[in-house]
Amino acid sequence: MIKTSTPTSNPISNKGIEDFEMANSLNLDILRFYNTLKPSLNKYLKQPSDKVVQNILDFSKSLSN
Amino acid sequence: MDFQTKTDQELVHLYLKGKELALSELIIRHKSRIYTSIYLLVKDEYLAEDIFQDTFIKVIKTLKAGKYNEEGKFLPWVLRIGHNLVIDHFRREKRNPTITNSDGFDIFEVLGIHDESMEEKMVKQQTHQDLKYLIHLLPSEQKEVLIMRHYGELSFKEIADLTDVSINTALGRMRYALNNLRKMMVTKELTLKS
Numbered sequence: 001m002i003k004t005s006t007p008t009s010n011p012i013s014n015k016g017i018e019d020f021e022m023a024n025s026l027n028l029d030i031l032r033f034y035n036t037l038k039p040s041l042n043k044y045l046k047q048p049s050d051k052v053v054q055n056i057l058d059f060s061k062s063l064s065n
Numbered sequence: 066m067d068f069q070t071k072t073d074q075e076l077v078h079l080y081l082k083g084k085e086l087a088l089s090e091l092i093i094r095h096k097s098r099i100y101t102s103i104y105l106l107v108k109d110e111y112l113a114e115d116i117f118q119d120t121f122i123k124v125i126k127t128l129k130a131g132k133y134n135e136e137g138k139f140l141p142w143v144l145r146i147g148h149n150l151v152i153d154h155f156r157r158e159k160r161n162p163t164i165t166n167s168d169g170f171d172i173f174e175v176l177g178i179h180d181e182s183m184e185e186k187m188v189k190q191q192t193h194q195d196l197k198y199l200i201h202l203l204p205s206e207q208k209e210v211l212i213m214r215h216y217g218e219l220s221f222k223e224i225a226d227l228t229d230v231s232i233n234t235a236l237g238r239m240r241y242a243l244n245n246l247r248k249m250m251v252t253k254e255l256t257l258k259s
Contacts, residue, residue, distance in 0.1 A: 048100040052114045056121040
């Protein structure tokens with residue numbers, strides 16, 4: 001059984017949700033849902049490996065030389 | 066020189082004047098959002114890294130050639146390049162991204178949740194796995210808008226330009242994406258615990 005919770009924060013107070021066009025387009029119910037979804041979505045943020053970043057920087061330096 | 070306080074535009078100018086560290090700062094600043102946006106579309110870590118690298122190689126070549134449009138913002142411009150490379154990839158492969166197998170990554174496994182019970186931990190992991198699965202079930206155009214909006218932090222105007230649709234269409238796709246996610250979560254009796 002998955003535990004449930006009710007969002008307590010104001011759904012239109014967060015960054016992004018303040019986006020005028022979005023706030024006008026989506027109803028409050030959907031905005032509240034998106035607000036609840038955000039923390040989970042943020043956990044998908046991933047980083048490329050250091051090696052890839054270094055490859056890019058090396059490529060740039062090779063063009064400068 | 067303190068690169069961290071510079072705007073993207075200032076960093077681009079510094080880079081063009083030969084300051085390699087300015088490019089490094091731009092990558093550090095935006096790598097997570099750019100890489101995640103690519104990864105969630107291709108669902109493969111190694112492929113996402115290849116496309117991320119190709120994206121910046123194209124960025125560097127364009128900057129060095131003096132073809133960067135100063136009027137545009139740096140991040141949406143880079144995301145546009147990455148997005149186009151993803152499309153190019155799938156065109157070459159002639160396959161639909163929605164049927165690509167996941168590489169099974171789960172960042173939640175490395176999150177610090179040591180003070181939770183094993184049951185709570187398992188529930189949370191399952192919830193996030195389910196959410197990731199549900200996102201991938203969304204129609205590709207809805208998933209794209211959700212990723213660009215949330216991870217790329219693009220405005221709907223920028224998303225509309227990038228995907229060649231009207232702003233209203235981009236907004237509509239976001240609304241459908243959220244509605245569909247919510248419906249699927251109800252069906253699966255899945256509720257997020259903030």
